[in-house]
Amino acid sequence: MTNYAALLKESGLKATFQRMNILEVIEKYGHMSVEDIYEEVIKVHPSLSLATIYKNIILMMEKGVLVEVPIAGKKSKYEISKVDHMHLICTECGEVEDRPCLDSTDKILHELIEQEHFKLKKRQINLYGVCEKCQMQEAS
């Protein structure tokens, strides 16, 4: 995805410079906290305000463009909506990586939910641990 203007318009939002900046930065890094986004975005557009980021994150979540990734012990990060996946979250460096959801996991979860009378909307599978990079640093 590169055409943020189209994505925004499809979602009923005006394609402002600020919004495109925010989306570009999130896409580039994958998962970003509000502060992360702010720090990156002002490199390109120094007058962009934090308030604008907050307002737009909320708006773009409502429109389904962004998704919140809440993380134990840290601030939430935000990602661009994409097909279902799991998160590997490093408790040392805070990095988040995506991995595809396995079909079998998928099937099992759906079966479970059917038995439950629970109307499933969204799954969030987060695996907390130490990433390869941080493991190597620990070893040294």
Add this chain to the structure above:
Amino acid sequence: MTNYAALLKESGLKATFQRMNILEVIEKYGHMSVEDIYEEVIKVHPSLSLATIYKNIILMMEKGVLVEVPIAGKKSKYEISKVDHMHLICTECGEVEDRPCLDSTDKILHELIEQEHFKLKKRQINLYGVCEKCQMQEAS
């Protein structure tokens, strides 16, 4: 579990009235935000301060007595540490319910992680949707 005094001492913490109150309330309701805990706990112990709750939640998480359950769009809730399980989170009423993790899910995740050079510490499987109670209310 009922013996909070023992649990606390095993964890190297003094068994104060305040801490036992906090644990009782979390156990009783299952999953509680800071505010939830505060509102319940002052019914029994009106002078207990919010600061004490914050300090103790942090302490008890460090000692492994409590676990944070971060939730998209809401404040984190806290639960007493227990065997691995999934959460069904109602996006309408905010209720969180536990369900056992399925063995097959378990095995799949562990295999995946071994391929990854990722040192897994903890899993968090959250299923967001609408609970039975809220579905019935919608219908009416």
Add this chain to the structure above:
DNA sequence: GTATTTGCAAATGATTTGCAGTGCT
């Protein structure tokens, strides 16, 4: 008795809001 813990009040930090001005379409 001593180290820990509590509760208060103040400090800090994060997020939200109102509004006047600006920019997309």
Add this chain to the structure above:
DNA sequence: AGCACTGCAAATCATTTGCAAATAC
């Protein structure tokens, strides 16, 4: 032109901190 959006500053809300008094052991 008209409505939606931005940026600022102020307001609000959440969390943390410092410290004197109280409590567990």
